[in-house]
Structures are given as C-alpha cells and as structure tokens.
Amino acid sequence: MSDKTPDYNPDHNSDHNVIDKTTIHKIAKLARIEIAPEREDALCGELSTIISWVEQLGECDTAHVEPLASVTGHSLPMRDDVVTSGDDPDAVLSNAPEGASHFFVVPKVVE
Amino acid sequence: MTDVSSLIEGRTGKWEVVIGLEVHAQVSSQAKLFSGASAAFGAGPNEHVSLVDAAMPGMLPVINQFCVEQAVKTGLGLNAEINLFSIFDRKNYFYADLPQGYQISQFKQPIVGEGSITITLADGSTRDIGIERLHLEQDAGKSMHDQHPGKSYIDLNRSGVALMEIVSRPDMRSAEEAAAYVSKLRAILRFLGTCDGNMEQGSLRADCNVSVRRPGDELGTRTETKNLNSIRFIAQAINSEVARQIEIIEDGGTIDQETRLFDTSTGQTRTMRSKEDAHDYRYFPDPDLLPLELDAAWVETLRQSLPELPDALRTRLMDEFGLSAYDAGLISEDRDTAAWYEAAAAGRDAKLVANWMTVELFGALNRMGLDLADSPVSPDQLGKLVERIGDGTISGRIAKDVFAIMLEDGADPDQVIEEKGFKQVSDTGAIEAMIDTVLAENTDKVDEYRGGKDKLFGFFVGQVMKASKGQANPNVVNDLLRSKLNS
Structure with missing residues (x-):
C-alpha cells in the first residue's frame, strides 16, 4: 500500500484542494484562532493533503463492519458514588492567571 | 391527529401549536458523573471541584456507577428501552465555564431509547407523550457577569455534575400539556429517587422547542427557549412564544430558527443566538471513555426493584x-x-x-x-x-x-x-327537651308550618342546633323534630 501513499507536499496544487478557504475560516472560527490572509492558500493545501492521505482508509471494505468507538475490548471501569476530592479551591485556582474570592476571573464573556 | 380544543385562533384562522421539551434532570448522586467531587448544591465558589472538573492536563474521567444506575432506573420508569451498549461523546464548544472545551455527553448511542409518559389534564383526560431518548451528560460551570465591569467570574462547582437529558417527542399541543408533562416527569423522578426535582436549585430545568402551523400542515420552523426553571415559566414562555410566532407569520414574516431566552421580569422571550451562529459541536466518541456496556440481568434486577x-x-x-x-x-x-x-x-x-x-x-x-x-x-x-x-x-x-x-x-x-365539651348529644331525652323549648317559644311558626309552610323545618333544625351549641346529632334532631311537628 505504501506505493499509493501520496507524498506530503505543502505546495500541493490547490486545484485539487478538498479544503477550501471557506472551510479554513470556519475551522479557524470554531477553534478560536486567527489566520493571517497570506497563510490561507498554504493551509488549504496542507489540510487537503492530510485529508487525502487519511482518505486511503476508504479503500478498505467496511461494508460488513460495525462502527466502533473502542478497539480494546475492555469494558468501562466504574467508581462508587463517594466524595473523594474537592474542598481545595486554592489548589484548583493555583494556576489561574486571575482569581478573586475563589472565583476564576476571565475577560467578560456574554453571549 | 389534530386536537381541535387546543387550537389557537389567530387573525387569519386557526393555528396548531407543536411543543417538544428537553428536560435536564440532575442525578441525585453524592459525587459527580466522572469525578469524586461533591455534587451538592450551595458550597462556596470552587469548593466542589476536583482537578478532573477543572480539566487539568492528564486528568481522566472515571464514571460513577450510581449515576448509570439512576439513568437506567429513570429509563425503566419512563417505560423506555434500555440500551445495553452506549457511548460517550465529546460535544465541542468554547465557553469560559466549560474548562475542558467539550462537554462529555451521549450523541448517537444514548443509554436510554424510546419511552412514554401519560399526562393527565385539568378536565381529567389523559394523553401519552412520547420520549425520544435519555442520555447522561456533564453539567457546565456557572458564569457571573455582574461582579465586575470588564470581567466574568467563574465557579466550577456544577462543572461535571451528572445530568440526565430527557428529550420528548414534539407531541404536546398547548402550554397546559407541557406543564402537565413536566409535573408528571418530576413526580416520576421523585418517586424513583433518581432526581430531587428541585427546580429553584436548578436540579430540573427545561428547554422548550415551540413552533406553530396550520392544522394538518408540515411542521413550522421552531425556536428553542432555554433554561426554564419553573413550571409556571415554562407555560408563560410557551404562550408568549406562540403569540409572537403567530403575529410574525400573520404579518407576512417568517420565523427564524434560533435560541431564545425567557425574561422572567417581562414574561417575554428574546433572541439569544441566531442560526448563523449555531454551534457546530463536532461530536466524536470520547477516547478517554470506553463504551458503557450493561448486563441484561442487572437491568432486570433494577426493573424488579422499582418502587x-x-x-x-x-x-x-x-x-x-x-x-x-x-x-x-x-x-x-x-x-x-x-x-x-x-x-x-x-x-x-x-x-x-x-x-x-x-x-x-x-x-x-x-x-x-x-x-x-x-x-x-x-x-x-x-x-x-x-x-x-x-x-x-x-x-x-x-x-x-x-x-x-x-x-x-x-x-x-x-x-x-x-x-371543650364538643361531644355530640345523641341522647334523645336531652334533644327532645330542647325541641320542646324551641317549639314552645315559636308557636306562631309551628302553626305556619302545620299550615303548609314546609320550608320552616330548616328554621326549627337551626334553632335546636343553636340551643345545643351545635352539639346535637343532626340526624336525631331531624327525626325527633319531624315526628313532633307532624303529630
């Protein structure tokens, strides 16, 4: 299968991009990151290459395979309903950039 | 089928209201869904927070078995299908009171499937309201925006508390039915002991999906009014939303699919966010959690032990x-x-x-x-x-x-x-004596009665009861009085 693997090429021809600029902007917005305009073309190419590479999985015949969320075959470990932690707001807040009266303090967010 | 009695008369004809509810019910557990911090209400800020709830790097969720049990019990109480295999997914969005950057919820494969609730209306009639699903998920923290002009204050005490989200079918046709549904659901949860149903403390809150249509038409565009924490507010929000939607459509407008908030001071709903800003949650199975597999025999044991x-x-x-x-x-x-x-x-x-x-x-x-x-x-x-x-x-x-x-x-x-000497007098001798006195004092009325004025009988009973200070046995008084007057 390795002979079919497309090379990872950041300068991939954008005519074949599966990720367009609209999608780039949508992803950036969802991820709360800013994308400089001059990076847009390069990102379209890079992300499209990654998607194409992953798409090789489509070559496997999965028609008779149930989708699965885990491959380990283990079952979910469970906990008893007992209070074992908490009561330490100082520890919880110890890495916070800002706090006041045991609250986290963040720039104003109002929807 | 259209129930004609619940139709709303607009300026241009009749409208049918369609309501579906998403109720969030807090599981009555001691600890949170995936951490060992207390789920109790009312602690000081960030006192009920573990490093898991604060989403510190490297912390892993471990599910609380009691919460799973309560979800299954609730499903059984709603006559619902219990899914022996379910999956926890990440629902991704950014908000300051969601430190993980995602809520652990269940999307495609919830723990409980379809069920139903029978509601009783004021006129004594009953209706079955379908339940689409029940899934387990984490609550978020709490943001306060009024403490500081430029800052928001965050308390994570609720972060990670176990919620059961119970989603109804769009089967309700009036605010009254929606109120009856929430009352009944709350009663079932309380009888089961799986949620305390305390709406003031936020243990039970509802999101109302409301749309209107001409009877028999396709479903109209719906709006979702979030976070209603009393049955009265649910009814008010629905009625105000129905009136708003009918007015817009009758004026030639269209309804925007949007999320709305209910303002308890005005009794009206207002826009919270529109469809353009609708969240894209990018659900995917949480790699930190294995699928939840239940033993059929264990579910059966729970079914047998339901109250x-x-x-x-x-x-x-x-x-x-x-x-x-x-x-x-x-x-x-x-x-x-x-x-x-x-x-x-x-x-x-x-x-x-x-x-x-x-x-x-x-x-x-x-x-x-x-x-x-x-x-x-x-x-x-x-x-x-x-x-x-x-x-x-x-x-x-x-x-x-x-x-x-x-x-x-x-x-x-x-x-x-x-x-207090309230004992009723049934002693016929004592009552007879009182009757004789009353009749002797009212000879004119006795004559009138005997002359055909039957209504005076009540007057004599009243006088005798008064003489006995209300303690004479009324049946004995009636019998004796009748025989004396008619003799």
Missing part, C-alpha cells in the same frame, strides 16, 4: 380506597403525601379522610405557608378526627371547630372533644 410509580399509586388509591380520580391525582402527586394519606386512612373512612386532607388540611397548610411535612396535625390525628365523625361522637360541623384547635396546638382530637 410504585405515580400512575400505579393513583390507580391503587382509586381501587383500594375508592377515591375519585381528582383526589387520587392530588394525593399521588408526591410520595410523602401519599404515605401521609395512607397512614391517616388506614382502617378508616378513606374517602372522608381524603376529603378532609385535600380540602381542610391542604387549605389550612396553604394559609399557614407550611408544607405537609410540617403539619401540626399528624396523620393519625386527622384519621381519629374522621373516626369521631363516623362514630357519631361529633358532627361534621363541630369537627371543623375541633380541627381548628388541633391546628393551633397539635392537640389530639379526643382530648379537644373532651376538654
């Missing part, structure tokens, strides 16, 4: 105690109320006890601003009072005076009857 639920209790109160559907409905609303009633009614005139409880006792508690749990009158005392009416010791009218004294000082009815 009596409101519908079964109501039917039993009607069958066993002969109560009316209305009284049975009132008494079965709450398990403690039913237990109180059963203690009072045991071995007594059950219908009369129900009557005294729902009319006199509930009325008095309401006036005094007390809950049944704080009633100055115990179940046995109310039962005894009813017993004394039944055995003729006191009349129903005198019983009200006795009851008033019992309410004041929690006294035993027998003691009150004894001390």
Whole structure:
C-alpha cells in the first residue's frame, strides 16, 4: 500500500484542494484562532493533503463492519458514588492567571 | 391527529401549536458523573471541584456507577428501552465555564431509547407523550457577569455534575400539556429517587422547542427557549412564544430558527443566538471513555426493584380506597403525601379522610405557608378526627371547630372533644327537651308550618342546633323534630 501513499507536499496544487478557504475560516472560527490572509492558500493545501492521505482508509471494505468507538475490548471501569476530592479551591485556582474570592476571573464573556 | 380544543385562533384562522421539551434532570448522586467531587448544591465558589472538573492536563474521567444506575432506573420508569451498549461523546464548544472545551455527553448511542409518559389534564383526560431518548451528560460551570465591569467570574462547582437529558417527542399541543408533562416527569423522578426535582436549585430545568402551523400542515420552523426553571415559566414562555410566532407569520414574516431566552421580569422571550451562529459541536466518541456496556440481568434486577410509580399509586388509591380520580391525582402527586394519606386512612373512612386532607388540611397548610411535612396535625390525628365523625361522637360541623384547635396546638382530637365539651348529644331525652323549648317559644311558626309552610323545618333544625351549641346529632334532631311537628 505504501506505493499509493501520496507524498506530503505543502505546495500541493490547490486545484485539487478538498479544503477550501471557506472551510479554513470556519475551522479557524470554531477553534478560536486567527489566520493571517497570506497563510490561507498554504493551509488549504496542507489540510487537503492530510485529508487525502487519511482518505486511503476508504479503500478498505467496511461494508460488513460495525462502527466502533473502542478497539480494546475492555469494558468501562466504574467508581462508587463517594466524595473523594474537592474542598481545595486554592489548589484548583493555583494556576489561574486571575482569581478573586475563589472565583476564576476571565475577560467578560456574554453571549 | 389534530386536537381541535387546543387550537389557537389567530387573525387569519386557526393555528396548531407543536411543543417538544428537553428536560435536564440532575442525578441525585453524592459525587459527580466522572469525578469524586461533591455534587451538592450551595458550597462556596470552587469548593466542589476536583482537578478532573477543572480539566487539568492528564486528568481522566472515571464514571460513577450510581449515576448509570439512576439513568437506567429513570429509563425503566419512563417505560423506555434500555440500551445495553452506549457511548460517550465529546460535544465541542468554547465557553469560559466549560474548562475542558467539550462537554462529555451521549450523541448517537444514548443509554436510554424510546419511552412514554401519560399526562393527565385539568378536565381529567389523559394523553401519552412520547420520549425520544435519555442520555447522561456533564453539567457546565456557572458564569457571573455582574461582579465586575470588564470581567466574568467563574465557579466550577456544577462543572461535571451528572445530568440526565430527557428529550420528548414534539407531541404536546398547548402550554397546559407541557406543564402537565413536566409535573408528571418530576413526580416520576421523585418517586424513583433518581432526581430531587428541585427546580429553584436548578436540579430540573427545561428547554422548550415551540413552533406553530396550520392544522394538518408540515411542521413550522421552531425556536428553542432555554433554561426554564419553573413550571409556571415554562407555560408563560410557551404562550408568549406562540403569540409572537403567530403575529410574525400573520404579518407576512417568517420565523427564524434560533435560541431564545425567557425574561422572567417581562414574561417575554428574546433572541439569544441566531442560526448563523449555531454551534457546530463536532461530536466524536470520547477516547478517554470506553463504551458503557450493561448486563441484561442487572437491568432486570433494577426493573424488579422499582418502587410504585405515580400512575400505579393513583390507580391503587382509586381501587383500594375508592377515591375519585381528582383526589387520587392530588394525593399521588408526591410520595410523602401519599404515605401521609395512607397512614391517616388506614382502617378508616378513606374517602372522608381524603376529603378532609385535600380540602381542610391542604387549605389550612396553604394559609399557614407550611408544607405537609410540617403539619401540626399528624396523620393519625386527622384519621381519629374522621373516626369521631363516623362514630357519631361529633358532627361534621363541630369537627371543623375541633380541627381548628388541633391546628393551633397539635392537640389530639379526643382530648379537644373532651376538654371543650364538643361531644355530640345523641341522647334523645336531652334533644327532645330542647325541641320542646324551641317549639314552645315559636308557636306562631309551628302553626305556619302545620299550615303548609314546609320550608320552616330548616328554621326549627337551626334553632335546636343553636340551643345545643351545635352539639346535637343532626340526624336525631331531624327525626325527633319531624315526628313532633307532624303529630
């Protein structure tokens, strides 16, 4: 299968991009990151290459395979309903950039 | 099928209202869904927070077995299908009170599938409302925006608390039905003990999906009004939203699919976010959690151990105690109320006890601003009072005076009857003497009565009862009076 693997090429021809600029902007917005305009073309190419590479999985015949969320075959470990932690707001807040009266303090967010 | 009675008359014709509810019910657990921090209400800021809830790097969620059990029990109580295999997904979005950057929820494969709830309306009719699913998920933290002009304050105490999201089918056709649905759901949760149903503390809150359409048409565009924390607000929000939507459509406009908030001060809804900003949650299975697999035998054990639920209790109160559907409905609303009633009614005139409880006792508690749990009158005392009416010791009218004294000082009815001399006089000799006096003092009226003025009979009864200070047995008075007047 390795002979079919497309090379990872950041300068991939954008005519074949599966990720367009609209999608780039949508992803950036969802991820709360800013994308400089001059990076847009390069990102379209890079992300499209990654998607194409992953798409090789489509070559496997999965028609008779149930989708699965885990491959380990283990079952979910469970906990008893007992209070074992908490009561330490100082520890919880110890890495916070800002706090006041045991609250986290963040720039104003109002929807 | 369109229920004509619930249609709304607009300027341009009739409208049908379509309502679906998403109810978030907090699991009555000690600890949170995936961490060992307390789930209790009312601690100081960030006191009930573990490093898992604060999403510190490297922390892993471990599910609380009790929460799983409560979700299954609730599913069984909703006559729903229990999925022996379910999956936890990440619902991704950024908000300051969601430190993980995602909520652990269940998307495609929830723990509980389809079920139903039977609601009872004011006119006594019943309707089945479909349940689409129930899934387990984490609650978010709490943001406060009014503490500082430029900052928001975040408390993560609620972050990670276990919620059951119970999603109905769009089967409701009026605010009344939606209110009845939430009341019934809350009663079922309380009987099961899986959620305390306390709406003021946020243990139970509802999101209302509302749309309107011409009867028989396709579904209209819906809006979702979020986070309603009382049954009254749910009804108000629906009615205000229905009026708003009908007005827009009748004016030639269209409804935007959007999320709205209910303003409790104006009784109106307003836009929170529109469809363009609608979240894209990018759900995917949480790699930190394996699929949740349940043992069929364990589910069966839970099914066998379910307590009596409101519908079964109501039917039993009607069958066993002969109560009316209305009284049975009132008494079965709450398990403690039913237990109180059963203690009072045991071995007594059950219908009369129900009557005294729902009319006199509930009325008095309401006036005094007390809950049944704080009633100055115990179940046995109310039962005894009813017993004394039944055995003729006191009349129903005198019983009200006795009851008033019992309410004041929690006294035993027998003691009150004894001390205040309320004992009903059934001694025919004593009553005859009183009747003779009354007749002698009213010879003119006796003549009128005998001359055909039958209505005066009530006057004589009243005079005799007054002479006895209300203590004469009314049946004995009636019999004796009739025989004397007609002789």
